[in-house]
Amino acid sequence: MFDGTQNKILNATMSLIIEKGYTATTTKDIAKRAEVNECTIFRKFKGKKEIIIAAMSLPEWNPCLREEDFKYTGDLIKDLCSFSEVYLRKVTPKMVKISLGLRSPDLYDLTKDGIKEIPDTFKRVLVRYFKKMQELHKLQTDDIESLAVAFLAMNFGFVFFKASFGDELTELQTKEYIDSSVRHFVNGIGR
Amino acid sequence: MFDGTQNKILNATMSLIIEKGYTATTTKDIAKRAEVNECTIFRKFKGKKEIIIAAMSLPEWNPCLREEDFKYTGDLIKDLCSFSEVYLRKVTPKMVKISLGLRSPDLYDLTKDGIKEIPDTFKRVLVRYFKKMQELHKLQTDDIESLAVAFLAMNFGFVFFKASFGDELTELQTKEYIDSSVRHFVNGIGR
DNA sequence: TTATGGTGCAAGTAACCACTTGCAAGGATG
DNA sequence: CATCCTTGCAAGTGGTTACTTGCACCATAA
Numbered sequence: 295m296f297d298g299t300q301n302k303i304l305n306a307t308m309s310l311i312i313e314k315g316y317t318a319t320t321t322k323d324i325a326k327r328a329e330v331n332e333c334t335i336f337r338k339f340k341g342k343k344e345i346i347i348a349a350m351s352l353p354e355w356n357p358c359l360r361e362e363d364f365k366y367t368g369d370l371i372k373d374l375c376s377f378s379e380v381y382l383r384k385v386t387p388k389m390v391k392i393s394l395g396l397r398s399p400d401l402y403d404l405t406k407d408g409i410k411e412i413p414d415t416f417k418r419v420l421v422r423y424f425k426k427m428q429e430l431h432k433l434q435t436d437d438i439e440s441l442a443v444a445f446l447a448m449n450f451g452f453v454f455f456k457a458s459f460g461d462e463l464t465e466l467q468t469k470e471y472i473d474s475s476v477r478h479f480v481n482g483i484g485r
Numbered sequence: 486m487f488d489g490t491q492n493k494i495l496n497a498t499m500s501l502i503i504e505k506g507y508t509a510t511t512t513k514d515i516a517k518r519a520e521v522n523e524c525t526i527f528r529k530f531k532g533k534k535e536i537i538i539a540a541m542s543l544p545e546w547n548p549c550l551r552e553e554d555f556k557y558t559g560d561l562i563k564d565l566c567s568f569s570e571v572y573l574r575k576v577t578p579k580m581v582k583i584s585l586g587l588r589s590p591d592l593y594d595l596t597k598d599g600i601k602e603i604p605d606t607f608k609r610v611l612v613r614y615f616k617k618m619q620e621l622h623k624l625q626t627d628d629i630e631s632l633a634v635a636f637l638a639m640n641f642g643f644v645f646f647k648a649s650f651g652d653e654l655t656e657l658q659t660k661e662y663i664d665s666s667v668r669h670f671v672n673g674i675g676r
Numbered sequence: 677t678t679a680t681g682g683t684g685c686a687a688g689t690a691a692c693c694a695c696t697t698g699c700a701a702g703g704a705t706g
Numbered sequence: 707c708a709t710c711c712t713t714g715c716a717a718g719t720g721g722t723t724a725c726t727t728g729c730a731c732c733a734t735a736a
Contacts, residue, residue, distance in 0.1 A: 447642025
């Protein structure tokens, strides 16, 4: 799909966007990091924006969540842990940084739908799952919308914090966080 | 502190940063929106960066959470609802958009500490509160770090989604979300 | 060998950036 | 009235941006 030179350019571009954002990343920066002459960039891609479009077509830079990836058994804790694992395996701090770095007026139309689709998909999965669990009388609430949004926020918030502050806000690692947040989510915290 | 012209410039700058981010906001944009000549900006402020510094000194553009703002009674649900209300009254979608728009390499040193202090403060409040509740045997868990991070993420995630997608991801409004997310957080969802 | 395609290099484009300057108009203050 | 002070206006600064072009080099393949 892309040759060696193109891949060097793609990788250089995305790693710079993670660090500085799209607008602040110049084609000179990209050329330097890709160890390529600047004019080569424009021989390989129509323009700066085209590099982003090309990169977004690769799964490496575009975490596409699919509903089929989320499987469940009927055990609330087990299922929600598994959901979180799938979500957090795709929505990594790196991906969050990219989606933040891509926030630019002239990329908005290009990226908006793709970015929104990720929480949309996860929420859809959660709503469907909670409805099913409710039918099986495994839930003590009928406010499924809130449940889904809260669980989604709990997961996204964690990865956002990791992306923004590394381990400075909390040293909890993904696996421990999933286990305990899901356990608390299901069992509650009060006695 | 600032005269009329300076305030017009400050408001124009921050509203543009909400929309386009710092790097993509030009002084020409600012002048136009502030209905001021571009050179007036540089008569009133040393440079573009100084405008941000000035704005950040105003509470209107810089949500400073204080630990004293968080009061509690000992009733888990009531207290956590009140915590969320305080947090979400300061950390609005507008504020989130600003902190995202301020992510720029040449502003990093300037903004990083201020931005990180908000989740830091809220987490500190939560940890202290949960420890107290644990001493009173009102918690069924001793994993306070996870609890605090999860509750923080649940709140931040919500306002981030509102900032990014408006009502498109969920039509839940802040008040309803607080009530039900806190209730579920305390009581759990499984039966 | 010859031809071809990819690349580096140097130079240059027009547009845009933050920022500056000199001057004149106007409003408030003495 | 005389004096500031603020602002608009027009023009311009040097630097940077995305993007271009012409030429030489070189490895590969016919």
